[in-house]
Amino acid sequence: MAQTPIIQGHRGCRGLYPENSLPAFQHALEMGVTVLEMDVCLSKDGQVYVSHEPYMNPLYASFSDGRPVSDASINLYQKTYAEIKSFDVGSRGNKLFPEQAHVATYKPLLSEVLALGEAYARKTGRRIEYNIEIKSEPAEYGISQPATVKEFADKVWTVISASISPSALILQSFDFAVLQYWKTAIHQGRISALVEKETPEQMLADLGFVPEIFSSSHKYLTKEQIDFCHSKGMQVIPWTINTTAEMQQFSDWKVDGIITDYPNRAPQFLKH
Template sequence: MGSDLAFDLEAHRGGRALLPENTLPAFANALTMGVDTLELDVGITADGEVIVSHERGLNPDLARDRNGGYIAAPGTPFVKLRLEDVRTYDVGQIRPDSSYAKQFPDQRAMPGTRIPTLGELFALVRKSGNARVRFNIETKIDPNHPDEALDPQAFVARLLGLIEAVGFSDRVMIQSFDWRTLRLVQQQAPRIPTVYLTLQRGAAPTIALDKATSWTAGFSPADHGGSLPRTIRAAGGAIWSPYFGDVTEKLVTEAHDLELRVVVWTVNKRDDMARMIELGVDGIISDRPDLLRQVAGEKGIALPAGTPVEP
């Protein structure tokens, strides 16, 4: 993973508070600014193309059709659309009346922006000349909705095949809430670090400390003393990526004792960023990489150099 001791400054979906999420303009902005890692999500189309999208299908808050109208909910899953169909939708501007728009009122609209392929993102990074930025790639599979994506085996095979074909295996991490995909990555590409995403709170937690869930590939913290870090280590993880609100100093210390790195998501406020750094986390995923650079710099963390590039 390069320097294992370095702090990892990650631009969440390319930095979606600034520019449209998971798009080439957002990733170009993050590269120009300077981040350690581009965090992103991928799905696979009906014709096998790996595309960059957080949702498993078209997002009604983002996707506009040829007539300029936002699509109706729910959006069609990508596994049922060909790439040429996906390309017809404009995702450069948030639906104005949506809760998403209220969450990111300062996002700069980029009308005409399309959903990119992962190959196009790799090409953008090569164009930038940045030889050190990494990719934290999330597999968008939900075990509770198997009809909305390829099965884990096919998904992982397609993703790893592309990564290997472009020669980026040494710059990639694979992350997921669906630990089945991570186990497959460990078997098929053991040199690629796996990042175990967890959420313990809210209406839809993915993890429970007393049992296995549909997300955890049969692993239960109850079999590991109720310890989430120990469970992830047993599953073969290299990195634990919890929701930042679930993290304590004790848990960070426990994870480090197990040689797990801890990279928290998604931290957008200055005070929370400072607190996470003080807890000793190894990295932060943020929609505001610009603000994270400021806070990290104030904490004496060496900042990654920018590599200006146009999308």
């Protein structure tokens, strides 16, 4: 188990650049991040693109003519990827992240993000890994995502397997049906069980197997839970820790990784 937690750039580095965008992933890599965390959804024409939700977010999205998106009703599973790419998701910034740069950008394909990371790895000789979340909710089956987790997971795996080594993959989801399918049918990479408040014991009971990683909200994670996970052979990677003091606390508690919007605030990066 890692002594210094590995820093994962949440949606690239959401605190500093537009989330889940190529500029955010590039900036995270240049800061020294070696694990890029991201979310994936599917377009109408079956393209796997990087986005936290399968709807346009009115917090920061704009139409191609510059008009702000006013609500979250634009279902991207009903749009082709070309239509999705026409939206600007960076120029307005994000009021929740006042340090975030305002740059025109779009929701990229997963293949583009993986190509960016692999090119950086070749250039620098650094090993880059990818924590990819399949954004799946049972209430959205057949609405903003495929009707089956098999179709969704298979399409994601097709892109991943063509782009990177499975050893560089962490596959995460809050939808345990996705993780169960991945474990039995695809069985590649490390599986990370995402939860908010659930204890590791609850997660194990619900999931039905021991994943490589337990990833809970840091707000509900205790040192006892971290120790329990380690006793079961699981790593612990909490989300989303955005202050240096909290990162240091969880480092002292021996978490294996930290997901953060602000990699620049990580104790090991402050000297840069």
